[in-house]
Amino acid sequence: MKQVSIHNVRYYWRVYLFVLPSLLLLLVFSYFPTVSAVYHSFFNWDGADIKIFIGWDNFRRALTDEVLGRAFIVVAILVLANLVKMIPSIVTAVVIHRLRSDGWAHVYRVLFVVPMIVPAMVWLLIWKYFFDPSYGIWNKLLSATGGMAVLRLIDGVFGWGVFVKGVEPAWLGRQELIVPALIIWGFPWVGVVGVLIYLAGLSQIDNQVYEAGEIDGVGWFRKFLNIELPLIMTQVRLNLVLMIISTLQAYGLVLVLLGDAGGPGGAGMVPGLYMFRKAFVDQEAGYACAIGLLVFVAILGLTLINNRIVRVSK
């Protein structure tokens, strides 16, 4: 790297030109909106010209807003669900990694990329179709595999009244089924980028470690715990952080599956969607900014806590 001191800047000033366009884009389209969001969150703003200064009122309102509170609970549940949904990717990567044949491993690696290249919107709309009570595949699959019978049994015990004979459960139409639907979608939850990244990490493992394990007579699960897991821990941790950050702010999923009200009874409302709705449907842009900032702060807080935990464990 070439060190340029202040004195030599007049010869190297053109170098600054290389960072200028990038910087400008960031300042205009990333920093300015954030500052503007903070500014406008103190106003009663309709998104256009009507601006009345109301101080902390938006935040006071947000902290006592029941809908918002419930929305945060929903995303918390989704984060936990996504935690579990990380497992199939890890397991699949380990299984592929353990294959003896390199040829097959390569084939599988290519095959697993295919779901990634189907656009996200297509996945969402296909699953929306899956959840259709009358024509969707999900109910048909449940009936065909006996899952529906099991659900009806459990329903009988708990008395939900949802899985009843003669009724096709509307996964996106019944309040009680919405959060389960949001969790189930995307089955079998094997994320492409995750699998490939874990595989890349796993390929770093030295064969000697395995051989030592074989000599000690270590079973396959212990092998996983003691050899593979620790070594992909960095990637897992990174994916974990990214997952939490994106799940907390995501709302495209809910918007497409359930519409901007979050479905029947607002059961699927998430904070991001609430912000969206407040701004673009209810014209309460100032309040929406406050909501957005609360989510922003929550995410930032969690990220910092997570960093601290990581540092301690290292």
Next chain:
Amino acid sequence: MKHAFIWGILMMSFFPMYLMAVISLKSSKQFFANPWLPTPPFHWENWRIAWGMVGQSIGVSVFVCVTVTVVTLVLAVFASFFFGRFRMPGSGILWAIFLVLLLMPAIANLIPLFSLLRGLRLLNTLSALILVGASGGQVFCVYVLKHFVEEIPGDLFEAAEMDGASLLQQVRHVVVPMSGPILATLAILRFVAEWNSFVLPLVVLRDDAKLPLAVKLYQLEGAYVQEWGPLMAAYSIASIPIIVLFLFTMQMFVKGLSAGAIKG
């Protein structure tokens, strides 16, 4: 055993796409009778109808995504050259500006961004999507590329300088060739991210003709209720451009991912 497990997962992952392809060739009657299995005669006209529905937005999406990818990468390469090759006065502060954005969730930005675009008279334009898309991609790309540029031996740059290469030429002849695989990977990631972009185009665009694919499909699903055949055909058509992209770039992408994963 292992293969059985993997194939099991693969089958389950591919099932929706299989279903999509099968249903796309059915008439409504065939669909109601049996949605699971291919049933000749195949109704290829569903695909023709679907093309009429999404053809234009595919063009729009390709244009926007290619432009965003190119702009993002060009600017990111320049910026990574600045951060990776030189330590100028003020580099530290500038780098902090970039880094901070890595952690800042952009959720609160949407509404002021909309307002800003309106102020700049960019509402209902594709330029808005391109500018925001390029800006969104900067931070990650620059972050990754900076590390790669740092690894390039200084001698290569000095040799170029001695040959009289200008800064721009140094970028073209040293930085770009040395970062091939990672540039390809970043390009693909950016392209796919932009291809999937939904909320911003949804709120920014008014004209039907300008709608990119994701938004168009979303609207179609609402408009063509229960016309499963053409809808599934539309979804299939929507998947094809990226499949093509991947077929051409598979090698580079996986190589780049491995290189990136090891460094990260």
